[in-house]
Amino acid sequence: MFSIKDLTIKAQDKELIHNLNLTINDGEIHVLMGPNGTGKSTICQTIFHHPAYEIANGSITYHDHLLNDLTPTEISRLGLFLLNQNPIEIEGITNAELLRNALNEKNDTPLDIFKFNDELNEVCKIIDLPKEFVHRDINYNMSGGEKKKNELLHLFILKPSFIILDEIDSGLDVDALKTVGEALKKYYELYHPSILIVTHHNYLLDYFSSYQVHILKDGHIVQSGSKELAKQIEKTGFEANIINDNKKYE
Numbered sequence: 370m371f372s373i374k375d376l377t378i379k380a381q382d383k384e385l386i387h388n389l390n391l392t393i394n395d396g397e398i399h400v401l402m403g404p405n406g407t408g409k410s411t412i413c414q415t416i417f418h419h420p421a422y423e424i425a426n427g428s429i430t431y432h433d434h435l436l437n438d439l440t441p442t443e444i445s446r447l448g449l450f451l452l453n454q455n456p457i458e459i460e461g462i463t464n465a466e467l468l469r470n471a472l473n474e475k476n477d478t479p480l481d482i483f484k485f486n487d488e489l490n491e492v493c494k495i496i497d498l499p500k501e502f503v504h505r506d507i508n509y510n511m512s513g514g515e516k517k518k519n520e521l522l523h524l525f526i527l528k529p530s531f532i533i534l535d536e537i538d539s540g541l542d543v544d545a546l547k548t549v550g551e552a553l554k555k556y557y558e559l560y561h562p563s564i565l566i567v568t569h570h571n572y573l574l575d576y577f578s579s580y581q582v583h584i585l586k587d588g589h590i591v592q593s594g595s596k597e598l599a600k601q602i603e604k605t606g607f608e609a610n611i612i613n614d615n616k617k618y619e
């Protein structure tokens with residue numbers, strides 16, 4: 370189980386998230402929606418301790434491990450994975466180098482390089498990424514959509530058990546959206562991870578039969594519901610759907 374309790378996040382002494390609570394059981398899919406600038410990415414980055422954000426109060430736990438006290442490396446080792454809204458470019462380290470090292474560190478037995486290469490080729494097919502991307506520097510000089518697919522390559526190879534997807538659907542063309550939707554569905558069916566999807570759209574959500582939706586506004590969750598809530602938001606917008614949170618939280 371992944372759990373956020375009474376989380377308050379600050380950046381430059383400004384409170385960005387206030388008293389946030391969220392519980393995601395193993396194998397569940399949760400969706401975080403909300404207007405631009407409400408703090409969705411802030412939450413994602415804070416889980417992995419981005420230095421710009423300070424946990425002013427509250428706790429983040431995964432399977433009884435308190436993430437507040439762990440380093441980003443330790444958090445990754447527990448099986449958490451973040452696909453950033455704007456994936457960072459790392460010049461000088463190729464995808465293959467990073468993944469080979471990550472797997473060697475994770476596993477007790479040395480990596481079978483032939484199996485590793487076969488798996489990389491297989492994943493490139495699933496996500497429709499040219500094979501030569503395996504030997505390109507991580508996200509370096511890639512287009513926005515290519516970066517998202519490149520991050521998916523990492524996801525499929527590292528096989529995390531808790532996945533955070535911060536707007537994986539932004540910047541993808543219609544064909545890429547379909548490929549990514551099908552790839553994520555396949556991953557879910559194979560490994561049953563927990564997933565937190567941050568999105569403004571329903572397109573990728575339609576690949577999953579069941580999920581819970583949370584609306585973030587003014588630094589906290591103001592409404593939760595099922596897939597109908599996400600559909601309704603897409604039709605009529607946030608303002609028409611968010612219950613009067615001032616009344617509720619004053």
Ligand SMILES: Nc1ncnc2c1ncn2[C@@H]1O[C@H](COP(=O)(O)OP(=O)(O)OP(=O)(O)O)[C@@H](O)[C@H]1O
Pocket residue numbers: 380381383385403404405406407408409410411412421422454
């Ligand atoms: N390092 C920072 N220092 C100060 N303010 C920040 C910092 N990072 C984010 N903010 C502010 O916090 C708010 C939330 O930003 P965030 O990127 O989390 O929004 P978001 O909900 O992900 O929006 P979008 O839907 O546009 O991706 C914004 O007003 C942003 O300007």
Ligand SMILES: [Mg+2]
Pocket residue numbers: 409410411454535
């Ligand atoms: Mg964001």
